[in-house]
Amino acid sequence: xxxxxxxxxxxxxxxxxxxxxxxxxxxxxxxxxxxxxxxxxxxxxxxxxxxxxxxxxxxxxxxxxxxxxxxxxxxxxxxxxxxxxxxxxxxxxxxxxxxxxxxxxxxxxxxxxxxxxxxxxxxxxxxxxxxxxxxxxxxxxxxxxxxxxxxxxxxxxxxxxxxxxxxxxxxxxxxxxxxxxxxxxxxxxxxxxxxxxxxxxxxxxxxxxxxxxxxxxxxxxxxxxxxxxxxxxxxxxxxxxxxxxxxxxxxxxxxxxxxxxxxxxxxxxxxxxxxxxxxxxxxxxxxxxxxxxxxxxxxxxxxxxxxxxxxxxxxxxx
Ligand SMILES: [Zn+2]
Numbered sequence: 495x496x497x498x499x500x501x502x503x504x505x506x507x508x509x510x511x512x513x514x515x516x517x518x519x520x521x522x523x524x525x526x527x528x529x530x531x532x533x534x535x536x537x538x539x540x541x542x543x544x545x546x547x548x549x550x551x552x553x554x555x556x557x558x559x560x561x562x563x564x565x566x567x568x569x570x571x572x573x574x575x576x577x578x579x580x581x582x583x584x585x586x587x588x589x590x591x592x593x594x595x596x597x598x599x600x601x602x603x604x605x606x607x608x609x610x611x612x613x614x615x616x617x618x619x620x621x622x623x624x625x626x627x628x629x630x631x632x633x634x635x636x637x638x639x640x641x642x643x644x645x646x647x648x649x650x651x652x653x654x655x656x657x658x659x660x661x662x663x664x665x666x667x668x669x670x671x672x673x674x675x676x677x678x679x680x681x682x683x684x685x686x687x688x689x690x691x692x693x694x695x696x697x698x699x700x701x702x703x704x705x706x707x708x709x710x711x712x713x714x715x716x717x718x719x720x721x722x723x724x725x726x727x728x729x730x731x732x733x734x735x736x737x738x739x740x741x742x743x744x745x746x747x748x749x750x751x752x753x754x755x756x757x758x759x760x761x762x763x764x765x766x767x768x769x770x771x772x773x774x775x776x777x778x779x780x781x782x783x784x785x786x787x788x789x790x791x792x793x794x795x796x797x798x799x800x801x802x803x804x805x806x807x808x809x810x811x812x
Contacts, residue, residue, distance in 0.1 A: 541560075541580070541581040545587070546558050546560035549748065551740055554673070557748055558588065561581055562611030563702070564742050566578070573600060573602070575601065575675075576604070576619070577606060577691050579605065579619050580612070589618075599623050601624060601625065604677070605626065605628040606691065607632055607684065608631070608636050617652065620655045628660075629688070631718070632661070634687075635649075638651045639651055644716065644807060665679065673693055677690065680730060681723065681727070682719065682720065682723045683704050684704055684713060688702050688727065692734075701731050701741060703743075705731060707743040710794045710803075724761060728761060728762075732758060763786075768805060781809055782806075787804070787805070
C-alpha cells in the first residue's frame with residue numbers, strides 16, 4: 495500500500511510545558527475545574543450510546559461524526575483506510591458504521607495525534623487488520639503512562655498492538671485506493687504530535703484537533719500544546735486551504751476556508767483580550783467574569799469545552 499515515504503528525523507526543540515502547567519495549576523482554583531476530574535471517565539462511559547453519522551464527501555472519501563474525533567474513511571480495492579480511531583468504547587457503533595460504508599476489509603489506520611478520542615480504538619482496529627501510521631510523538635506518548643493536566647488524567651501505556659508500527663518525523667506520502675495521501679507534522683499546536691492528512695485527488699484535508707469547527711478547542715499543554723501553537727496551526731491551515739477544499743476538523747462539522755478563518759479569528763481575538771487582561775494583573779476568575787468570548791460563548795462553549803475551561807487554557811499560555 496505504501497509506495498513512497500520520506501522521513502526527516504530533525505527533532506524540534508520546544509520548551510517543556512511543565513513550568514507553564516504548574517503556573518496554570520496555581521492560578522486555577524480546583525473548584526473552577528472540578529469537572530476535569532471526571533471528563534475522560536464521562537466520555538468513556540457515554541461514548542457507547544452516542545450516535546455516529548456517516549457523511550459521504552467526495553470520490554471514495556466519507557466521514558464518521560461521533561462522540562470523539564471525526565474519522566475519515568477511504569474505500570477501495572486496497573481495503574479501507576481510516577484516519578483516527580475514536581474513543582475505545584465507541585467501538586460497536588464505529589464498527590457498524592464502517593461496515594456500512596463498504597465491504598472492504600480495514601487495512602490502514604492513521605492517527606492525527608495521540609489523544610484518547612482519536613487513538614482510543616487503535617487496538618481493536620489493529621486486530622481487525624489495520625496497520626497503524628502516525629507521527630513519532632504519537633507513538634512516544636502512547637507507549638508510556640502519560641499525564642494530561644487539562645484532564646487531570648493519566649492515560650496508561652497502550653499494548654504493543656495499539657502502537658503505530660510506522661512513524662515519521664515531518665512528512666509522509668502514502669498511495670492507496672487510487673489516491674495520494676500527503677501527511678505533514680505541525681509545529682507544536684494542540685499537542686506535539688499533530689499531523690494533517692491531505693486526500694489529494696478528492697481535495698479533502700483532515701486537520702485533526704488543530705481545528706474545532708464552531709467549538710472552543712481543548713489544548714494539551716502537558717504534551718506540547720499551547721494557545722499560541724494552536725493559533726499558529728490555524729494560520730498554517732489557512733495557508734494551505736483553497737476555496738474548493740473540504741476540511742475535516744477534529745470536532746464539529748466538515749467545513750471549509752471560511753470556517754478556518756472564523757476559527758483563527760475567534761482564537762486570536764480571545765487570546766489578545768485575555769493577554770491584555772492578564773497584563774493588567776487580572777486573575778483568571780476576573781478574566782472569566784469579563785467574558786472575552788461573549789460573542790461566541792453560547793455557540794462554541796456548549797460542547798466538550800465550556801467558556802471557563804477554554805479561558806483557563808488561554809490564560810495559562812499568555
Ligand atoms: Zn486532541
